[in-house]
Amino acid sequence: MSLTGYKRADGRWGFRNHVLILPLHQMLSAAARDVEKDSKGAVAVSHDWSQVVEKDHQRIIHSLAGNATNPNIYATIFLRLGTPAEDEVINLAKSYGKTKLIEVSLSEAKSIDRLRQMAIDRANTLLTEAKSEQRVAAPFSAMVLGLECGGSDAYSGITANPALGVASDELVAQGGTSILGETMEILGAEHLLAKRAITAAVGQQIIDVVARYEASINYEGIDIRGAQPSRGNIEGGLSTLEEKSLGAAKKAGNAQFTGVLEYAIAPSKAGLYFMDTPGHDIEQLTGFGAANVNITVFTTGRGTPTGSAVMPTIKVATNTEMATAIPDIIDLNSGTIADGTQTLEENGELIYKLIMDVANGQLTKAELGGHHEFNLSRLYGSTL
Amino acid sequence: MSITGFSHKGRGVGVRDHQLILPSVVCSTHVSRKIANEVGAITFAHQNGCGIIGIDVPGVDNFFIDLANHPNVQSVLVVSLGCETIQGPELLPKINRELSRLLVIQESGGASGTYESGVTQAKQLRDNFKSEKARLDKLIVGLDLSRDTPNLSALKTGLTAAGFEVVVESEHAVSEHNLSKLMSAKAQVVISFPDENQPPTGFPLIPVINIASTSPLHMALASEFDLAQGSSVEEIIELINKVANGQKTRSEVSGIGEIVAPRSVRSV
Structure with a gap:
């Protein structure tokens, strides 16, 4: 098994070479989608931010700047109005690395039509440039992997999640980086993860982040242990949040936790991390995309088609029935573990190999389907 | 000056004749967009329908109902994933039943099956039930x-x-x-x-x-x-x-x- 990627000028490694169209105002989202459609391969995201300074301002600008500079991006074209609020995002993005950042301004274009045309022309030029970049041999330690689950069922904790844990452990052992997210989904299992922290301080951070999370939900007058597992999870056979969490945490294997990350903040070293993200699938993907994650492996029991504009998203099914019913969504089936036709280790090895194949250019089902879901996560002042 | 609009059963007379592809959850927004682009309908990207709690659950539910029942809407195709909080099958009975249909990705053979079925159903809704012109009072x-x-x-x-x-x-x-x-x-x-x-x-x-x-x-x-x-x-x-x-x-x-x-x- 070998790995090839794009070595960026700032030392990071990319495994795609995208040109991203990033609108800096919700009103420019439609134009961004048009540029994606009419250019020769640019990717775009849509969102609902209007540049008004709100309680979640820092969270939002980190999400935007981080995704703009994901190492899988060759260049990002910001669609902007020409207001000072946008400079904050662009300057933060500049501080993150050496991703090529281009601005196309509506105030200069004077009309949406002209803005679209200017962005399409720039995108096509950048896409041609990007094609001339060559992949080179990359060490396994170059990889930053995201671990996610969504639409969990009773099989999640015994098939796909522990199999992904095998792959994650292997990557961390090779010097790579792996990030577990979804704070809700470790609630009830945090004491077990804290014991695996590299230092007592990191262990305490894991405990603190979960307590902060539960408090932020209680702040809304809601008992999270009553609201979760979700209806879909219960229909999938899960009984309690603790059961869901014990299963969800298995995605992170048995490696030591190197550190805890705030939402949408990139790790500074290699190793296994926990990031404080919502369980909401797309808010989590957006947080990972902002944190240098190259590829996310997304285990699912019920089956969900979503993906990211900046990261390949590999869908791993927890059960054979669903994998068979919706094959255009699923990249790999871990239901074979419950079927008794594969061991956990064998299936985990297949996930590891698929991660490397996808890194080397094999397209995921979500990429083939053109999935570019993207959401700005907000806390609405519920943090303590 | 009089206004001539479109008679939309159960929704009133509207000044536009839009078809709405309504994703009940973020996970179905992409296939909804593909269907809408193909048939010339309206849709929107959003991050709701799953992982939401408290007053946002009825708030988002009511917002979707208001969209689906707006007088400028000719017909509605709700596209659901199948495992979300605001479940498509439960949304459907709450909206105007005239010219409203439901598709569930997890029960339609995945994204491509949903897309094909969605395009067919949206075209049927549009072509078989053309809106009549009506005066808006x-x-x-x-x-x-x-x-x-x-x-x-x-x-x-x-x-x-x-x-x-x-x-x-x-x-x-x-x-x-x-x-x-x-x-x-x-x-x-x-x-x-x-x-x-x-x-x-x-x-x-x-x-x-x-x-x-x-x-x-x-x-x-x-x-x-x-x-x-x-x-x-x-x-x-x-x-x-x-x-x-x-x-x-x-x-x-x-x-x-x-x-x-x-x-x-x-x-x-």
């Missing part, structure tokens, strides 16, 4: 007051005298939140006064007439506004009548504006 005009407008009382008086019902939203400095509320109030044409530092906006189901200020941003984007600052009440009323009778606004031509559901609680 009372047009509801929404006012988005994201900035102060000096002649507001004269404008309201003029609009009322012209036979319109007027609904006003001024709570937010960004138009999209006011537009969402005006949609729920069944406004069929909106007059928007965007904040000086905000661009003109739009709401895909509703024609929005943007009136500029003299701020540097608005002056630079003059071509994206329908009317300049200082336009008379008569000019505004004349344009409302034209737009209600089918003339497209600038924002309808350029396709700008995201539909934003009201949220106030974090996602889990």
Whole structure:
């Protein structure tokens, strides 16, 4: 098994070479989608931010700047109005690395039509440039992997999640980086993860982040242990949040936790991390995309088609029935573990190999389907 | 001046004849967009339907119901994933049953099966149930007051005298939140006064007439506004009548504006 990627000028490694169209105002989202459609391969995201300074301002600008500079991006074209609020995002993005950042301004274009045309022309030029970049041999330690689950069922904790844990452990052992997210989904299992922290301080951070999370939900007058597992999870056979969490945490294997990350903040070293993200699938993907994650492996029991504009998203099914019913969504089936036709280790090895194949250019089902879901996560002042 | 619109069973007479592809959850927004692009319908990207809690659950549910029941809507195709909080099958009975259908991705062979079935069903809804022209007796005009407008009382008086019902939203400095509320109030044409530092906006189901200020941003984007600052009440009323009778606004031509559901609680 070998790995090839794009070595960026700032030392990071990319495994795609995208040109991203990033609108800096919700009103420019439609134009961004048009540029994606009419250019020769640019990717775009849509969102609902209007540049008004709100309680979640820092969270939002980190999400935007981080995704703009994901190492899988060759260049990002910001669609902007020409207001000072946008400079904050662009300057933060500049501080993150050496991703090529281009601005196309509506105030200069004077009309949406002209803005679209200017962005399409720039995108096509950048896409041609990007094609001339060559992949080179990359060490396994170059990889930053995201671990996610969504639409969990009773099989999640015994098939796909522990199999992904095998792959994650292997990557961390090779010097790579792996990030577990979804704070809700470790609630009830945090004491077990804290014991695996590299230092007592990191262990305490894991405990603190979960307590902060539960408090932020209680702040809304809601008992999270009553609201979760979700209806879909219960229909999938899960009984309690603790059961869901014990299963969800298995995605992170048995490696030591190197550190805890705030939402949408990139790790500074290699190793296994926990990031404080919502369980909401797309808010989590957006947080990972902002944190240098190259590829996310997304285990699912019920089956969900979503993906990211900046990261390949590999869908791993927890059960054979669903994998068979919706094959255009699923990249790999871990239901074979419950079927008794594969061991956990064998299936985990297949996930590891698929991660490397996808890194080397094999397209995921979500990429083939053109999935570019993207959401700005907000806390609405519920943090303590 | 009389207004001729479209008779939409169960939804009233609308000034537009839009088909709505309504994703009940973020996970079905992409396939909804593909279906909408193929058949020329309206849809929107959003992050709701799953992982939401508290008052946002009924809030988003009611917002989806208001969208589906808006008089400018000819028919609705709800696209659900199957395992979300706001379940598509439960949303369907709450919306107008005339020309409303449901597709569930997890039960339709995945994304490609849903896309094919969705295109077929949307075309059937559109082609087999063509809307008849009908006279609209009372047009509801929404006012988005994201900035102060000096002649507001004269404008309201003029609009009322012209036979319109007027609904006003001024709570937010960004138009999209006011537009969402005006949609729920069944406004069929909106007059928007965007904040000086905000661009003109739009709401895909509703024609929005943007009136500029003299701020540097608005002056630079003059071509994206329908009317300049200082336009008379008569000019505004004349344009409302034209737009209600089918003339497209600038924002309808350029396709700008995201539909934003009201949220106030974090996602889990």
